[in-house]
Amino acid sequence: MHTMWKGTISFGLVNIPVKMHAATENKDVKLRQLHKECQSPVKYEKMCPVCDREIKNEEIVKAYEYAKNKFVVLDEDDLKALQKEQEDKAVEIVDFVKLEEIDPIYFERSYFLSPNEGGSKAYGLLRSALEDTGKIGIAKMIIRSKEQLAVIRVYQNTLVVETIHYPDEVRSVQDVPNVPEKVETVKKELDTAKMLIDQLTTEFDPEKYKDEYRTALLELIEEKKNQDQTTTAKDKPAPDAATNLMDALQASLDRAKKEKPKPKQPAKRKTKTTTAKKKKTAT
Template sequence: MHTLWKGAISFGLVNVPVKMFAATEDKDISMRYIHKECATPLSYVRKCKSCDREVEWEEITKGYEYEPGHFVLFEKEELDKLSSEVNKEIKILDFVNLEDIDPIYFQKTYYLSPGDTGTNAYNLLLESIKQTGKIGIATVSIRSKSSLAAIRIVDNCIAMETIFYPDEIRSVAQVPNLPENANINDKELGMAKMLIEQLSGPFEPDKYTDNYRSALLEAIQQKIAGKEVKAAPEQPKTNVIDLMAALQASLEAVKPKAEGQPKAAKGRGKKSKETVS
């Protein structure tokens, strides 16, 4: 894997040199814009409207629009001085329980390996987090973007998850038409809970696939081979409108699957967590 960042984790006066690697990868299929008439890929230019010409990268700087049409400009060196990235430090401020962090805060996961020195310090931090069952909350700056981060263990590796600052999370009060006083039919609620129970089990990520990506890859291969692209057959649609009837039909649909499998033991879903133990 390609090293994205080199620095150190600090907690108290302990310094742990680390290298950072992306833990995830984007599997989206990249498409380019093509001119239909001649099948030529389109290119994009950086053009200045005032000078009416293309602008080279060395002529470009960054600016903030504080009023319409008015900007304050910053050179790269000025922004670097403001960024904590120059410290190359993941500074742990607190240790908390993972369940205290709402999933809405999580952004992207990175793996951290020991640096060229400090393997003992890395192992010490890893084992300490494991045995205490805590998650470190740290500050970090990557590519001039400052964020909070959660330091945890994934399969015997220290991992860092960047997380949003509280003021970056929008309030649910901005969401329109949320019910204030829900009036739920007890029988419908019971059936809905029964349906949830029938569909419940341990989290098994390998059973989930990106159906759209698979279909698109197949369509690409068909086009390369000069074949007609075949659309997937449409799923049968139900005309169930009544909520109670929909719940009943849903329960009937999952019954064969549920009856053919042993009931998941209580707490079984916890064993596959990639969190600290």
């Protein structure tokens, strides 16, 4: 299992060197987008709308948009220094609470923790203490350059980190439209609904639930593949030297036309006829 983070978790004077591993994986079937005409994968380029050209990663800087089209540019060295400062701190458990006190809306992602070298004894100590007290730890840690609020708990004899949202990341239910304050219900209908819930109540068995859409999609893909209903993307034709030269010449010509200053118009010479007309008009 791939190690995605190494660090130290501490509570009180106990320090536990640990490794962190992703506990879940996305099983979604990823579909590519092809150009219908030639069946080639569609490219997404990073374009600058002002310079009207594709830009490379080294030409990109990070910035915060504090108002419409107004930015504070953040230097990469400053960001790295800030990140290093936070990563060097040990992950400290600051509180212990009961799991049922946290609403599931706060939970985000799960990670397994395993002891690093010399950490088995302290790892076992924390695991036993959490199991015996029925508590979970609340901690702060840096994951992928972001400070995360997290809980540390026991799952099937393994310590697990569950990242959770900060309170200001959970939207207010007051903003949800059209939620009725109170609805009068008929007692008979309510009793029937409760009876239906009782009949469908069972113990939670995660193996019981399957992603039927994903299964059907994979079966469809396999069926089409077996029936040779496949396609191969065409290679991009390489322009020959003559084409490259012609393109370069044309581009140079276009640029020269844009950059060439317009010739000044010569001043009109005054003729005897024009002078005579002006004198006649004046009189």
